[in-house]
Amino acid sequence: MRRTGELFHFWPEWDLNEDHRKGAALRLELYQGGYKPRVQSICGKRIRDQATAKEVARCVTTAHGLAGAVTDACCVAYQGGAQRELRGADAATARAFADLVVECGIAEDAGSLNALSWISGPVVVAPFVSQVRGEPRLCLSTMTQDTCAVRRHPSAPEVIEAVLHQRDDGIFAELSAWGWKYYDEKGHPLGGGAYDTAHGLGYCPAVGLRSRPRLAFGWDGALDHVGLADAALEVSFRMALGMWVRQQNLADLVIITAPIKNVAKRQALGHPTRPLYFNADPNQVRVDVKPRSTSVVDYLAEIAALSGAAVSRYGIPPSAVSFANDNSNWGTLSIAMTPGALAAQRKKQVPLLRRAEIELWPMVADVVRMSAHRHARRLPPRATFAEMLRVQFPDLAEPDEQLKNLEAFGAAQKHGVANVVDLLMKLRPELSRAEAEEEVAANYEDYAARLDWLTRHNVTLDPQRGVQGISQINGRAGGQRSGEVRREESDQ
Numbered sequence: 001m002r003r004t005g006e007l008f009h010f011w012p013e014w015d016l017n018e019d020h021r022k023g024a025a026l027r028l029e030l031y032q033g034g035y036k037p038r039v040q041s042i043c044g045k046r047i048r049d050q051a052t053a054k055e056v057a058r059c060v061t062t063a064h065g066l067a068g069a070v071t072d073a074c075c076v077a078y079q080g081g082a083q084r085e086l087r088g089a090d091a092a093t094a095r096a097f098a099d100l101v102v103e104c105g106i107a108e109d110a111g112s113l114n115a116l117s118w119i120s121g122p123v124v125v126a127p128f129v130s131q132v133r134g135e136p137r138l139c140l141s142t143m144t145q146d147t148c149a150v151r152r153h154p155s156a157p158e159v160i161e162a163v164l165h166q167r168d169d170g171i172f173a174e175l176s177a178w179g180w181k182y183y184d185e186k187g188h189p190l191g192g193g194a195y196d197t198a199h200g201l202g203y204c205p206a207v208g209l210r211s212r213p214r215l216a217f218g219w220d221g222a223l224d225h226v227g228l229a230d231a232a233l234e235v236s237f238r239m240a241l242g243m244w245v246r247q248q249n250l251a252d253l254v255i256i257t258a259p260i261k262n263v264a265k266r267q268a269l270g271h272p273t274r275p276l277y278f279n280a281d282p283n284q285v286r287v288d289v290k291p292r293s294t295s296v297v298d299y300l301a302e303i304a305a306l307s308g309a310a311v312s313r314y315g316i317p318p319s320a321v322s323f324a325n326d327n328s329n330w331g332t333l334s335i336a337m338t339p340g341a342l343a344a345q346r347k348k349q350v351p352l353l354r355r356a357e358i359e360l361w362p363m364v365a366d367v368v369r370m371s372a373h374r375h376a377r378r379l380p381p382r383a384t385f386a387e388m389l390r391v392q393f394p395d396l397a398e399p400d401e402q403l404k405n406l407e408a409f410g411a412a413q414k415h416g417v418a419n420v421v422d423l424l425m426k427l428r429p430e431l432s433r434a435e436a437e438e439e440v441a442a443n444y445e446d447y448a449a450r451l452d453w454l455t456r457h458n459v460t461l462d463p464q465r466g467v468q469g470i471s472q473i474n475g476r477a478g479g480q481r482s483g484e485v486r487r488e489e490s491d492q
Contacts, residue, residue, distance in 0.1 A: 002186070003185075003186050003187050004186055004187065004188070005183060005184070005186045005187020005188035005189075006187060006188070006189075007164075007172060007174075007183045007187035007188075008187050011149060011164050011174075013149040013150075013151060013164070014149045014164060017149050017220070019222070020145065020220055020222040021145065021146045021147070021148075021149075022146075023222050024120045024121055024144065024145035024146035024220070024221075024222070025146035026038075026229060027067070027119050027120045027121075027225055027229060028116070028119065028120045028144065028146055030065070030066075030067035030068070030119070030228075030229055030232045030233075031065075031067050031068050031071050031115065031116075031119045031120070032068070033062040033065050033068060034062075035062060035232075035233070035236070036060055036061075036062050036236075038233060039057075039060045039062075039233060039236045039237050039240065040057040040060050042233060042237050043056045043057040043060065043237065043240065044057065046237065052244075055244055056240050056241055056244045057240070059240040059241075059243040059244045059247070060236060060237075060240040061236070061239065061240065061243075062236060064235055064236065064239050064303075065232065066228070066231055066232040066235045066306075066307055066310060067119065067225070067228055067229065067232040069334065069335050070228060070310065070311055070314060070316070070335065071115050071118055071119045072115065073316065073320075073335040073337050074118060074314055074316075074345050075111070075114040075115040075118050075211060075345075075349070076337070076342050076345050076346055076349075077114050077211065077345075077346055077349040077350050077353050077393060078110040078111045078114050078353075078393075079111075079342075080393070080394040080395075081107070081110075081394065082110065082357070082391060082392065082393050082394075083390070083391070083392040083393075083394075084097075084101050084357070084361065084389075084390070084391050084392075085097070085098075085389075085390050086380075086385070086388040086389060086390070087388055087389075087390045087438075087442075088388055089380070089388055092378055093378055093379065093380065096375040096378040096379060097379070099375060100138050100364060100368065100375060103137060103138045104127070104138045104139060104140050104364070105140070106140060109140070109142070113125070113142065113209055114211055114349065114353065115211075116142075116144055117209050117210050117211040117212075118211035118212055118349070119225060120144050120145050120146065120221070121144070121145035121210070121212075121220045121221030121222065121224065122145065122208035122209060122210035122214075122219070122220065122221065123142050123143065123144055123145075123208070123209045123210075124142070124143040124148055124150060124160065124163050124165075124206050124207070124208055124209075125140055125141070125142055125143075125206065125207055125208075125209050125356070125360060126140070126141040126143070126163070126175055126205055126206040126207075127139070127140055127141075127205060127360070127363055127364045127367045127368075128140075128141060128180075128199075128205075128367060129367060129368060129371035129372075129373050135374075136371055136372050136373040136374070137373075138364065138367075138368060138373065141165075141175075143163065143165045145220050145221065145222075147165055147166050147167075148163055148164060148165040148166070149163070149164045150162075150163050150208070150219070150220065151163070151164075152219065157214070157219055158208065158214075160204055160206045160207065160208060161176070161177065161204050162174065162175065162176040162177070162204055163175050163204070163206050170184075170185045171183070171184065171185070171190060172184075172185070172187070175204055175205070175206055176204055177201070177202055177203050177204050178198055178199075179196065179197050179198035179199045179200070180196065180197045180199070181193070181196045182195045182196060199367065199370060200370050201366050201367070201370065205363040205366065205367055206363075207356050207359045207360045207363065208356065209353065209356040209357075209360075210352050210353075210356065211349045211352060211353060212224060212349075212352075213348075213352070227310060227313055228310050228313065231306050231307065231309070231310035232310075234306055235303050235306055235307060238299055238302055238303050238306070239299075239303060241299060242299030242300060242303075245299065248292055249292045251292075252289050252290060252291050252292060253289070253290045253291075253292060254287065254288075254289055255287070255288040255289075255290065256276065256285065256286070256287050257285070257286040257287075257288075258278055258280060258284055258285040258286070259280060259284060262278050262279050262280035262284065262285075263276070263277075263278055263279075264277040264278065264279055304321070307321050308321055311335065315341065315344055315345070316335065316337070316341060317341075320335055320336050320337060320338065320341065321334075321335055339401055343395075343401075346393070347429055350393045350428075350430045351429070351430040353393075354391050354393065354430050357391045358386075358389060358391055361385075361389055361391075362382050362385050362386045362389065365379045365380075365382060365385045366382055392428075392439075393428070393430070395427045395428060405423070405426075405427065409423045420440050421433065421436045421437050421440055424436045424439065424440060
């Protein structure tokens with residue numbers, strides 16, 4: 001299609017970044033499992049005999065998705081959810097913010113955004129308010145790197161100044177400091193600009209949510225996961241080749257020597273089950289049966305080695321990859337992450353995701369305040385909102401590991417070499433010292449308030465029996481003492 005509109009004169013980045021978008025599209029295909037045509041194309045290039053290449057191509061399957069398995073194993077930041085709150089806000093404001101968090105659906109989509117931003121590059125998230133069933137609703141537009149071009153601030157690369165996104169229907173949507181503008185596939189304003197909408201914020205309300213550190217020369221992650229992509233395609237190709245070889249091993253090789261003119265017509269030559277008829281003397285036909293000896297274990301061993309090498313790039317030991325390489329299991333691929341490996345992935349991703357969310361939610365508040373949303377008047381000004389905002393990710397360590405950390409902390413605390421703030425910062429390195437001190441103080445206040453309530457109501461909290469009144473405790477203690485006295489009297 002010839003592009004004659006003005007859009008691409010304003011956005012030269014769209015053509016300049018075409019290779020980057022193709023790379024992101026490949027990585028998304030590898031994650032989602034839609035890369036079968038790519039592997040079939042590899043068969044035609046690798047295998048000289050095209051008849052054999054077509055047979056191998058028919059064996060291609062994406063069930064052993066290495067890229068998808070690695071991505072899902074590594075993307076654990078939202079595994080325990082995330083807590084978003086306005087600390088110190090009144091009940092109405094806190095409730096309004098909680099409603100917005102639920103309304104936009106980020107709790108359900110966060111895990112997918114974590115995975116997509118890890119494998120394909122930062123996902124651009126832009127909040128907007130739209131009419132849904134007659135009521136204004138907060139929505140989040142998510143744009144992956146295969147469908148968008150991003151214009152960033154030259155001095156602050158993480159600040160997005162404008163983004164151009166091509167929707168599934170081919171329409172281009174441009175978000176800038178002015179608002180939303182729409183263009184057709186040729187680059188002409190859609191409807192002559194009738195659909196353009198100003199948001200009135202004075203800045204571009206979009207943030208790049210990323211799960212991998214940004215390279216100084218590659219904001220969009222175009223050079224990331226090159227080795228994983230190669231390994232995923234190679235694994236699929238070698239699995240198809242091994243399956244084809246296995247099919248050849250299912251039956252012995254039958255060699256028939258006879259005059260070709262004596263073969264009866266209209267027969268399937270070389271059919272694995274049908275007989276072959278000859279109009280010839282039996283002495284003119286010779287049949288030899290030879291066993292097939294090619295082993296498919298070698299193919300599976302190569303796949304296991306490729307998988308192990310690919311995952312080690314991400315701090316996953318090859319021993320975590322389960323790949324059964326025998327003729328019964330036929331390469332069942334799985335990755336078992338240890339608690340330590342999960343914690344390491346969390347520590348890498350949470351600071352990046354938390355920074356994006358801290359930048360996103362004040363934008364959400366600005367967008368909602370400029371709309372007819374029912375909570376538009378309940379949200380505080382941007383500066384106050386940002387100061388009150390807290391985004392927390394839970395510790396993903398196993399309970400046993402948490403108990404070990406607490407025991408080690410208790411021993412260190414006695415000697416004055418550690419304090420509770422340092423412990424919290426070690427468990428959640430995304431927190432600053434001020435944030436850790438604030439959270440520790442808040443936890444102590446909550447604990448003290450609970451003890452005060454229990455004391456004022458003459459109630460105790462037994463870990464095994466739950467909340468109990470003083471009369472219940474005294475009655476149980478009296479009964480136990482009475483039983484002891486009776487046992488002593490009976491023994492005398």
